[in-house]
Amino acid sequence: MAPAKPRVLYWFRTDLRLHDSPALKAALDLKPECLYPIWCWDPHYVYRARVGPNRWQYLLDCQSDLSASITKLNPKSKLLVLREAPQTVLAKLLKAWNISHLVFEKDTDAYARERDEHVISQAKEAKVAVIVKMGRTLYDPDELVKANGGKPTMSITQVQRAAEKLGEVTKPVPTPESLPNPGDISLDFEHTQPSPKPDFNDIQRDDKETSYTHLAGPKGDFAVPTLSELGLKPATTQHRGGETLALRALDEIISNTTYTATFSKPSTAPTAFDPQSTTLLSPHHHFGSLSVRLFYWRVKDILREYKGKQSTIPTNLVGQLLFRDMYFGAQAALGYSFAQTSSNSHCRFVPWHLPSKVDPSNGLITGHHHIDSPEAESWFDRWKWGKTGFPWIDALMRQLRQEGWIHHLGRHAVACFLTRGGCYIDWERGAEVFEEWLIDHEVSCNSGNWQWLSCTAFYSQFYRCYSPIAFPKKTDAKGYFVRHFCPELKDFPDKFIYEPWKAPMADQKKAGCLIKGDGQETEEGGIRVYPKPMFDFNARRTICIDAIKSAYRVNLYGDNPRVKDGTWRELFPDSAEGPTEGTSAEGGINGEEAGKKTRLKRGEDASGEMGLDQDEREAAEVGGETRGGDQEDRSPGKRKRKGQGTLDAHFGGKRAKK
């Protein structure tokens, strides 16, 4: 029988704050006799998501700060961290602590939905009421999708139109002034140990992972775990988490009314680092230590009063939040498939190098990839570790690894470089590195931005390509940013700072750094060494743009069966991964892929389609279900071939159906 007065289990997840928390307000509105503020130490994040020490530290900061704030409101209370999977521990807690209401903030991430559905059904079975409130985004992503005709939000105008239907963003709710006591916190049930395999974070660990040894921590006091319990090295970032710091940072930003009212993302400098040119509030939003609605309304208050010329959506601060909602809306509609190409109905298929391995049992990418080209694999490695030989790219990647944060346009630069504007490597490889290293990593925003930059969704102007030389020069002609993060180059002349390989040997020696090798050596004969560029950027840029053009022409999306069964190869002139002209002209292929290719080649012969020329085959296989009107435009006479000037604009214009 349910107790007369509510006994609430408040489950913190994406909302590590006390201010503007609709879920917490809903819990307190129940006027409960007790409230247990808990956090479940979810093995999904410990083992299955990629998380480096910097983001772990940020999470621990948020938890410690939240716990202290809870104790400030009620000395008998604090954040109770339970080291067990929510799927196993919550049902036991509901019973052990005689809970009547389970309350938490809504999370529309694919994994979270699955987890929460499981937990909700357990709670229902136990006759525990469940209250779920939205508080993570400006709009409930599900509502946004509904207002967008049930479709994923794929552009900012769609978001704005949908938002118009939903009305104004909810005003922040007040911070509670007191909190009820927790009840008895004894744990008289079995502790279920999570399965540590597979462990994607083993590469992060120096020591054994021990955070699950005791349900309430080694001292039995529900304490926030430590990095050493996780077996992790200390964090290297100076960026720290927690609601207290978040609110202070927000105050500082808002107090600069001109900055707030005229902020325009494209004109902020990606080379600024001390201080950075943008707000750096994203990690706070990620952990929920800062409410996006509070930020939104404080910005709106400034805009209402500001008399000078203001920046506008989408480049202003409000626009930045709308983009965040856009990505959440896209993910809410597409689920797991949003974070990958395979089975993603809105992501273009491009035959990148280093494609993901897909688990045939569930269609999800496995976190492992095919090495179709050893050269691309080495490019990827050099990109990740900041040794490409392009100082701008290397400095950014080193800042990312060291500090867990880089400017948004810096992310553009390295993402474009890895995918469509340099290496032609699968955006999923880059997204995995960002997932590992970013302190503000958000599945939806990360996946969405990588699709944007690789021109596979959201954005299609692939001929606009970031140059690793011209782009940083615009805001940092002297190369302060590069000199800071690539200190071996610190004494290079300004003229060569973004292309040091062009410096004469005399200049290299004078600067105390030689440009040679592929990044393996850091010094030679006592002189520092910085790598030679790993390719001719302009040549790669041309190859990539040409290849993307070709992929647009083929016009497959991730959910096309051809993407899954490998027959997409028949639609490309070269039948190969990467921007290749012939079957094995570039990079080389490993045995597995070579075998696949041979099989496909045989299949092609057997199908009799070899009698068709490329145009006819494309028309038959890709455009087969598009409107008949396209036939005319697609005629071989009118259609221009790759490398022969402009494309037939209509050909790729219609969506290839499954």
Added chain:
DNA sequence: GCTAAAGTTGGGGAG
């Protein structure tokens, strides 16, 4: 169904 314009954030040269 068509055309024109817009689309968060390119590069390069002219004035």
Added chain:
DNA sequence: TCTCCCCAACTTTAG
């Protein structure tokens, strides 16, 4: 130094 315009060229949306 800053702004404007062109370059070459994609999809989507507005009218």
